[in-house]
Amino acid sequence: EVQLLESGGGLVHPGGSLRLSCAASGFTFNGYAMTWVRQAPGKGLEWVSTLSASGGSTYFADSVKGRFTISRDNSKNTLYLQMNSLRSEDTAVYYCAKGLHYGVVIDVWDKWGQGTLVSVSS
C-alpha cells in the first residue's frame, strides 16, 4: 500500500524557515516524480513544486520561486521542501503527492499524504 507521511510543519515567524519532509513507502520511490501542493485555510488547492524522479528537474510556482527548494533522497525514500523567507501568505496545509506514471514528470498525482500545517505568524 502506498503511504506518504508529511512532517515538519509548525508555527514560524515571518522571515523564518522550515523544512518539510515526506516519507514514502509502498512503491518504487526513485521511479516517480513527486510534488508539493498547498491549501490555505478555507481556500482551494495551489500547486507549489514538482521534482522529477531523478531529482534533475525542478519546477516551482512563481509565488515560491527563489524562496523554496525541493529535493529528494532516493536512498531514504524521502521528499523535502525547504522553505525560507516565509510570509503570512504561505500559511497552509502542505501535501506531498506522487505522480501517477513511472518516469513521467508531466503527470497527475494519484496518491496524497494527509498534509502538514505550516502557520506563519508573529
Add this chain to the structure above:
Amino acid sequence: DIVMTQSPDSLAVSLGERATINCKSSQSLLHGPNNENYLAWYQQKPGQPPRLLIHRASARESGVPDRFSGSGSGTDFTLTINSLQAEDVAVYYCQQYYISPKGFGGGTKVEI
C-alpha cells in the same frame, strides 16, 4: 499562465440526480502528438487530502465508481456525477497539467 475557471461555485443536487460541473481553461490542453487532453479532476472531502478521479479528461482512475465521468476537449471540460450518492458530497477541482504552473480551478462544492 493557464487560468482554470470552474462553474458553478456550488450546487445542490438531490440524491439519485445528476451533478454537472464545468471547467474552462484559458488555453487548449490538447497535446497534439498523442491527442490527449491534460486535464484532471479531483475530489476533496472535509478534512481529507484530494483524491484523483479522472485524468486525461476522461480516464477514470482505478477504484473510482463509474457514476463519475469526464468529457470535453481543448478548453472546455465537464465532470458529471450520475445518480448522486450521499458520499459524493465534496469539493471538486479541475486541474491542468499541460504546462507549469499546474493550476487548479477554484473548486465546486457539491451538496445534497
